[in-house]
Amino acid sequence: MQAASFISWILLILSVIGGNYGKQQLPPVILVPGDGGTRIEGKLNKPSHGPHVTCTKVTKHYYTMWVRIFSVLTPAATDCFVANFRLIYNNKTHTTSYPDGVDIRVPGFGNTESVEWLTDFHISKKLVGYYAMIVQNMVKWGYVRNKTVRGAPYDFRKAPNEMSGYYSQLSKLIEETYTINNNSKVVLLGHSLGNLVILYFLNQKPQEWKDKFIGSFVTLAAPWGGSVKTVKMQASGDDMNIATVKALRARSVQRSMPSSAFLLPSDQFWNKTEVLIQAPTRNYTVGDYKQFFTDINFPDGYLMRKDTENLVNPRKPPNVEVHCLYSYGLPTAKTLVYTKDEWPDKQPKPINEDGDHTVSLRSLEGCLRWKTLQKQPIYLKRFHGIKHLDMLKEDVVIDYIKSILVK
Ligand SMILES: *[C@@H]1O[C@H](CO)[C@@H](O)[C@H](O)[C@H]1NC(C)=O
Ligand SMILES: *[C@@H]1O[C@H](CO)[C@@H](O)[C@H](O)[C@H]1NC(C)=O
Ligand SMILES: *[C@@H]1O[C@H](CO)[C@@H](O)[C@H](O)[C@H]1NC(C)=O
Ligand SMILES: *[C@@H]1O[C@H](CO)[C@@H](O)[C@H](O)[C@H]1NC(C)=O
Ligand SMILES: *[C@@H]1O[C@H](CO)[C@@H](O)[C@H](O)[C@H]1NC(C)=O
Secondary structure (H helix, E strand, O other), rough: OOHHHHHHHHHHHHHHHHHHHHHOOOEEEEOOOOOHHHEEEEEEEEOOOOOOOOOOOOOEEEEEEEEOHHHHOHHHHHHHHHHHHHOEEEOOOOOOOOOOOEEEOOOOOOOOOOHHHHOOOOOOOOOOEHHHHHHHHHHHHHOEEOOEEOOOOOOOOOOOHHHHHHHHHHHHHHHHHHHHHOOOOOOEEEHHHHHHHHHHHHOOOOOOHHHHHEEEEEEOOOOOOOOHHHHHHHHHOOOOOOOOOOOHHHHHHHHHOOOHHHHOOOOOOOOOOOOOEEOOOOOOOOOHHHHHHHHHHHHOOOOOOOOHOOOOOOOOOOOOOEEEEEEEEEEEEEEEEEOOOOOOOOOEEEEEEEEEOOOOOOHHHHHHHHOOOOOOEEEEEEEOOOOOOHOOOOOHHHHHHHHOOOO
C-alpha cells in the first residue's frame, strides 16, 4: 500500500470514529429535587417581629431562607425561621399561602445551581450538597450545566394540587431543552418526592407529547406509596438530622406543608390491619387518619390529606420508559411506638422493616406495579445499604446513572 493512500485510509477511519463520536449525543437531563432539595428565598416586610423581638422584621432583598444554617443554630433563631417558613392553610379554599409580610421565591429555574447546593457557599457536600455529586460527574461525561443538564426546582412544601404554575414552566423547560439540544428527547431524573411530582406531571400529559419529548424517567428512592416518617413529622416533628434542631420546634413547619400530607402512607401499600402508630390509648392504621389528626389536635391535617391522597395512583403508570433505582437493607420505621409520656410530643421508638432508612421497601418498589400496566419498559436497579439521601452521592449509583445516559 502506498503511503499516501495509507494515510488517507487512516484519516477516513478517524473521521468515521470522530463523526460517530460527535453524533453520539448525550440525552439532555432535567433534575427534579425531593423534599428539602432546593434553595428557597424569602423577603420580609412583616407587621411585627413575631415570636421574638430578635426576629428580623424587614429585609431589603431576597435571602436564602432554606437552607440557612444560622437559622437553626439557636432555639430563638429556629422559632423565627419557623414563623417565616411555615405555610398557612385555608381550610375553605384548600390552598396554602405565606405568612403575612413574607414573600417567597424559588431561584434558578432551568439551572442546576440551586438544586446542586442548598447554600450559596459550597462548603460541605455532605451537609449542603444535593445534586452536586451527580452533576459534577455528569460534567466529566460531557454534560454542560444549564444546557444539557438543567434543574427544575419547586417549592417542595406544596403538593402537585397547588403546582399548576410550576407544571406549565416545566413543560416549557422540557420543550426548550429538547429544541436547544438538536431535538433530543429529555431524561427526567427525580429524587424522592420529586418523582411523585414528575409522575403527576406525566399522568396529565398527552401520550403524543410524552412520545415526542421524553426519553426516559430515572427515579431515585421514590416513595411511591408514602413513608411512615411523615406520620412522625405530623405527630411529633422531625429534627431533619440537624443536631441543633428540636423536632417539636420544627413540627409546625412540617405540619403546614401539604407535601407532608401527600407523603403519608397510602392505603394501597399499607393494610388497614397494620398498626402505624401504637399510642397509649389506641392504635392507628392507614384507615384512621381522621381520628389521628383529631387526636393530635390538628384537624386541618386531615383535610390536607384528603386534598392530596389521590393525586397519584399506583395503578396509573407514567407511560414512558422508567429506570427505577432504590436501595434496601436498612432498618426503616414500620410502626411508631409511643409511651404515655411520649405521646404525641416526644419522639417515638420505631419498630422497623426493610427499606432505605426513610422509605419502606414496599413503597420504593411501587414502580414494579406498572410492569403490566404500560407498554414502555421498566428497568429495575436495586442497591443494598444506601441511605435515602445517599442515593445522590454514592459512586455505585452514579456509575449506574452513567450507564443509562452514556451509550
Ligand atoms: C377551619 O379553620 C378554622 C380556623 O382555623 C377552624 O376554626 C375550623 O374548625 C376549621 N374547620 C375544619 C373543618 O377543620
Ligand atoms: C448556570 O446558571 C447559574 C444560575 O444562573 C449560574 O450561576 C451558573 O454560572 C450557570 N452555569 C453555567 C456553566 O453556565
Ligand atoms: C443534529 O442532528 C442531525 C441529525 O441527526 C445531525 O446530522 C447533526 O450533526 C446534529 N447536530 C449536532 C450539533 O449535534
Ligand atoms: C390485609 O390483611 C388481610 C388479613 O391479613 C388480608 O386478608 C388482606 O388481603 C390484606 N389486604 C391487602 C390489601 O393486602
Ligand atoms: C395496639 O397494637 C398492639 C400490637 O400491635 C397491641 O399489643 C395493643 O394492645 C394495641 N393497643 C390498643 C390500645 O389497642
